Amino acid sequence: MKRTLHHPDSKPHGRTYWRSLGEYAKTPDFEEWLHREFPAGAAEWDQDPLSRRNFLRLMGASLALAGLSLSGCRRPEAHLVPFTQSPEWVVPGKKLSFATAQPRRRGALPLLATTFDGRPIKMEGNPLHPMSQGASDNFAQASILDLYDPARRQHLTRGGKKVQPADWDAEILRIREEAKSTAGASLAILADEPLSPTRERLRMELLRQYPQATWATYEPLAPGRDLEACSLVFGDNSEFRPNLSAASRILSVDCDFLGSEEGDLADTRGFSSGRRTRKPGDSTNRLYVVEPRFSLTGTMADHRLRLRSSAAGAFLLELARQIRAAKPSAELNSLLSQSPDLALPEGVDPAWIRECAADLVAHGKNSLILTGRRLPTPLQALVLSLNSALGSIGTTLLVQPRRTTPSSHINSLAAKIRSGSIQTLLILGGDPVYNAPADLNWPALQSSVPNTLHLSAIPNATSQAANWSIPGTHYLESWGDALAADGSYLCIQPMIQPLWAGESQIDLLSRLLGQPKPIGPALVRETFAQRSAQPADKIEQAWSDFVREGFLANSTPAPATKAANMSAVAGLLSQIASSPTEDPTSLEAIFMQSPAVDDGRYANNGWMQEWPDPMTKLTWDNAILISSETAKSLGLKNDIIKGILVADVVQATLAGRTVEAPIVIAPGHANFTVSLPLGYGQDALGPVAQGAGFDAYRLRTSTNDYQALGLELKRTGRTRELAVTQEHQVMEGRDLVREASVPEFEKNPAWVKTVGMDAHIPKNQSFYPNPKMDGMHQWAMVVDLSTCTGCNACVTACTAENNIPVVGKDQVMKGREMHWIRVDRYFTGEPETPESVSQPIACMQCENAPCETVCPVNATVHNDEGLNVMAYNRCIGTRYCANNCPYKVRRFNFFDYNQRAIDKLYWGPLAPKGTEETIKLQKNPNVTVRMRGVMEKCTFCVQRIEDAKIAARVRARDSDDLKIPRGTLKTACQQACPAEAIVFGDLLDESSEVSQQRALPQNYSLLEYLNVRPRLTYLGRIRNPNPAIPGARTSYVTSHGHEEGHAETHAEPKSDASPHSSGGHP
Amino acid sequence: MSRSSSSLFGLGAEFSSANALLGAAEKIHAKGFRKWDVYSPFPIHGMDHAMGFKRSRVSLFSLIGGCIGLATAFSLIYYTSALNYPLITQGKPYFALEPSFPIFFELTILITAFGTILGLLLLTLLPRLHHPVFNWDRFQRATDDGFFLVLEAQDPQFHSDSSRKLLEGIGGTHITEIFQDPEESPHPVRAEVST
């Protein structure tokens, strides 16, 4: 019975499906982009030798358009839109990866971009590059969302009015003429620091053309004192980087080298490699941390001393003396010859420093002292000298040639502007109007220049204040190059045509130099030719290797072995002052980088706004962090009211400048010191950033860019509700994170089985014969709590991979955040000096999953490979599964988070439906975008598993070898984890990493007594305390022998450390 | 409404109390009448015996209903969970009695109830909205406080005069002939009621 149905002619239009990417928005901007992105005619493909990057027709046939034009009530007519011409490389529906790099101020990150039909959808680390080895971090993951940020939609504007590209061309000409006439004296350029050799090359050319032009760089979080100190100690043109993989004793003084400001992937990887204690006898590094606020590094510390930042000098001088005492040497004598004799800060036990110094000395070249790169130069110089004295230069501390050439400081540029000599100010990237030192009064300064231009990938406060706002490109849209932290040369290649007309920094510079509009990678190729030094016949091959692998092989400079110039340092030490006495009316302020929005550049990124701060679990806000004693003495408090953190709002005054901000009581924070996270309060940046947090830059001056004294906090009597994802931060005596010291581990490697309820599990627990899971693979995951730093990169990676929606502050406050993996943070030990542990929790894929049996419609069941799978299209949303999940990893779509604006969720059908078109482009087409009313959860990245299984079958064809080769399949969280704390694989493969780790005695299941048999297990955390340190906690195991009673053995110290632990526990 | 002797339905008598009706019924039953009935506002204890009824068969329908319910529940669960699409949930067996019990029970009860109602309706031939006795104007007290006995004309022993005397003899008052409305078409099941 065949019926021929004739559809009326209709244009494809209509409605958005559940997972629909397939809809052309009829907005002019978007259409304009489509035209540029997918040039219609065939001719253009031929002209461009780089056709593969002239990317694809978005609607490559996999994305059909659904229309509502119904014919005969049967189905909406849909259209298949094939490529007119098939682009090279591309198979519709198949993903491709390209190497690229994300520029960073301290070293670019080598990355791979996964693209799908021409859309980059996910960033991964470049596994070939030693700095990444496949890992990535939060900012790399989040940068993909920045690419598609609708707030980037902008035009060339002059004085706020849209202008044509021709006007802009004319303006460039005018600037050139003007600069030529003054030899550049009228031209100033203020740039951010992307560490791009091509930009550096163009800068030099520019300075050749216009010798009197000013080139200043400004990075609010990289004032360059580390470089200053390094050139002082090791001579000009040098810089240092730590090599933590060689370090067995590490002392960090106010240096969060596991965090995102100070550290990079190599640091975390290096540190973790020394932390991986698998069996008794394995060596374990030891970390001493001295810091004012609890940092990620502090959570990994074996010994943590909380100390005001201003007391670091006194501490370091005493440390130097103790090192000298333990290992007397002439150079140390000379180093300390002029050092002031400062009293030790209150509460610091000299024995602590003595024992620490002795430990460092005992490990000689394998010890390492690190200090924050924004601390005063003398301290940094002192620390470099001490490392030299310990013999660690070349092993744990590498000195390498400096990657940048010095340029002017923003302060000297400001002076020039004030003098009136600058006619044209070109600002490349950055946002000085927002983040320049408050004492410069930059907004006024900038407006005093007759002509200001700002090139920025996202329009910000500076763009608004500039005469010309020039759309810039995202790094995924343009050619470029960069240097990694180790100095290796990286390629940045575009993955997509600029979504909104944009120009890259190097393109603009080259036009300023009078060169024609550059085509493709010409500028980078020129730099590459210089750097690679290949003969002409091999350059083509070298270039293609460079682009394919993402970096120039062997471009890492060899570390230099240089002796420290201690006498140069000795003179500086007299500048070290002791910390003023603790005074609640004159506090120490620390301007910290925000781990969520960095210096503010990610403030309009929904993923990062919703990303819980690893320590405070705060989202969508920043807050002044203070210790509980400080709060008490100032009469400030945090309350949990109806599950919401209600924080007192204070007025913070520093040198006459004032901001208002909520306070959050941070366990382990040094007393009478407050931390002010930067980067928030940017209402100008876009709808996401609007209303989030306060702007701490308004208190920060050029001299106090890290630490300032004399801050005053005044109660305003007002409060602010803050969205935290974890209100309760103590374990309540439960055996969730299991810890042991190294001696305890060596005494009983299986200590995890003697802890808590696990000590009482009867044998033979199961009531039923279990149906066999007879899959070819049996998936499992192990998380090593010893190496997990709690950085939350897994959270962002998962967000990007699995199309996790952003729900907004209001929903987070209600407890409706959607993250499939979260990192639980608990504080243990004494309330004053707590320790901290972190525990990533994703769906455990329990073999006996309690969620499954309660689902009435079989929407969540087990598959034959041990996965707890979730069929979204079957789910009716009873939420019973979430109630019955002991780990609370299931997330529910309370609203249509993917379809409705997060500020109009309660409007229901009255709110406009649909997602921003560009945001849709980011979605992973292999993962269903969930609709309202369905439950969702981690599936061990089942889309990757299925892809790998399909690939294995396609490869197998008529053979029977369908196994996925070991190591070829990684979950998103595992792939991102720089600490390699997450291991995923097949249990049936006995030699797989996951099988081996599961067999370790320290492997345990969370809540094992429930007999849910999780497939995600943990390796107990092994700490390496030094028993000689006064007050050291050496016993972590609270065993439950069967002979003991229960109640009194839950002896984990009752802790009130968390400010959020109020409520129900009298 | 035309009334001929052919449309005579029966002869009705009213009694003063439940007790009187019971006595009358015993006597009519003893006389061997087949087609007759008593009407009362509530069930009278002992009347079934007086009228010589056997046990009601409703329970048989209930039993059949219960068996169907249980069988339905069992086959539904066994077929869907163990045969057609076995799925692993919480590592439990594809089919087991324990978790199936609640649905076994509920479906059994449900179909039993249906069987009972079906049995009741079939055995009483209800709903039957029209009935000759409703033509008797005193009869409306049958749902209030009246006690009635009706001898039907179709009974072989029925005879207008002797039956009237019989009814008078056993204490019936207001003895009235009840006529049938003319029939538009035969009753779908049976023209008259008799059990």
Next chain:
Amino acid sequence: MRADNASAQAAFAKAADYLERQPLVSNHRPLSWITQHVCQIVEERAPKWWWILTLVFGGMAALTPAMLTYLVSTGVGVWGLNVPVCWAWDITNFVFWIGIGHAGTLISAILFLTRQKWRTSINRSAEAMTIFAVICAGIFPAFHVGRVWMAWFLAPIPNANAIWQNFRSPLLWDVFAVSTYFTVSLIFWYLGLIPDLASLRDRATTRLRQMVYGLLALGWRGSNRHWTHYEKAYLILAGISTPLVLSVHSVVSFDFATSIVPGWHTTIFPPYFVAGAIFGGFAMVLTLLIPFREIYKLHDLVTDKHIDNMCKIILLTGSLVGYAYSMEFFIAWYSGNPFEIYAFTNRAFGPYWWAYWAMITCNVAAPQLFWFKYCRQNPWVVLAIVMFPNTGMWFERFVIIVTSIHRDFLPSSWGYFSPTWVDITLFIGTIGLFVFLFLLFVRFLPIINMFEVKGITPQADPHDPIHHAEEKQPSLASSKEVHA
């Protein structure tokens, strides 16, 4: 015989004043009085208060569809739910209403089987209350799901997707239990209504009433050939309803008892829930009956004795519930399981302590007043006291559901639930719907089961020689017979 021994009888009567139970229909009302008195409620013009109340509660009831429209169009997020508190007022209200829905069938079925004849005058309204409560209850599980339009997935319908339900899920058991309970209760209620509908039909004066009640009465004519099957069917339905009524709340309790959540995972739940349901159900019966008895002057049918009996049942079940509360604590402590211990400590002293103590006050303490005869015999005092169980049973469900899941295994995911205006309005809406339906019921259907009440009057007993000799004479023996 009686005449011969008048003095003995007088002595007997005197003794009987102490020994005999009160008659179930006071003042020896004749049968027609019963019919007249009950039917006139339906037949008279609706009083003004009825219109006022119906408008008020009808308006409240209209909130239900309004809130449901908002809920379905916008998302479950309009309630205050979150992770970990994925169920709160929705399931609390469901269990609350379904619990109330237990008294009716219990009175009809269990008391019928145990030959508690005092049930006859209250069973009709109790059953009606059951139906309406189950309607209110059904709204919540049906609409609490995230995708209501996909709720047909719950029905085992053969489909092109070839996928079935999970028959191990207590929620699916719920679907079967609640729908079976509703259907059987409706059948049972309607079956009991048929003879009384026939009374209304026969008394009806307007054509419309005749038609409507006539259709509903199915042509009932009080024939004994019908009564014999009718009584059997009624007995069977009572027989199957008895385990059904016990099973429904047991199955509802399985939603919690079969889970692994500390505070839910408790074997005491089925009997405890059933006792609680009876407790709450009787309280609600009294709440409705006492005002209507006053309004309609039904004192002779719903006597003080009825109220007294119900108070005693409330006292008993309230104490059972109190026992269950304490056993939960004891078992949690005795298990030595820290998660269990915490769950119960948290109930009493955690952030929801107020709900817990409200529950204890209302459910355990307040009913103890029924030890005092005064409290049982003064209807207005009774009415005041039963308001406590009505409230307390709601709190009980709230405490069980919310305090258990808001803090379970991992402290990191502990949370807090607070209701939104939609939660509150929807609950008010269902209260309105419940009362509104009940008002319609009292207006259009006989609120007293007339034929059964008639059946327990002395006149109805054909074996009562004293009575039948002299009908209007008070009979001691007959009432003795009735209660034997």
Next chain:
Amino acid sequence: MANIFPRFSNWLPIKILVCLTIIAASVVSGMAYYFTPKYTRVGYQPTQPVAFDHSLHVNQLGMDCRYCHTGVEKSSHSNVPGTQTCMNCHTQIKAQSPKLAAVRESWKSGNPVPWVRIHKAPDYVYFNHAVHVNRGVSCVACHGHVNHMEVVYHAKPHSMGWCLECHRAPENHLRPLDQVTNLDWEPPAGTTQREIGEKFVKEWNVKPPVSCSGCHR
């Protein structure tokens, strides 16, 4: 008192019952037939912008499916050919045919030919062509005898139940890998599809997924 209802009303219950039974039966059977993909999808045969005749190209000209649907062995998606593919031949053959006007127009303008989509899995279903055609499942198993279709229509229901039929018994559909695009292939004389299929199931270790995650992610 008189009867409220006329005598014929005694017929009503049984009449209503019969009617209800008939209505219920027809609703159920109607839904089972008309509301399932067997009806809603099978037979869908829209008019295409270009009257491309598969039977001509495949049966008469002997073209392989993969000449146009190039991605089918590599990708989850079996692509519809671009205009270029058409023009490879049609610049020479029938270069001026009016039937091909739309193709030429597309070639000139660069706008693709808007083919009307026939086979469409719901968005939450992740069907992968490559894994099927590389493991001996022929095009014909899901698309029917496209090689005999002048105008392509939806030949199979593509419902989940229909997918499962094959996933539970793949032996009914497997064939030698070199015969996957030969839509008219029949098992050699003397063997049955089942025998051949069972041999392949064993030799190739064919284990199609029947759990949710096989198709839903």
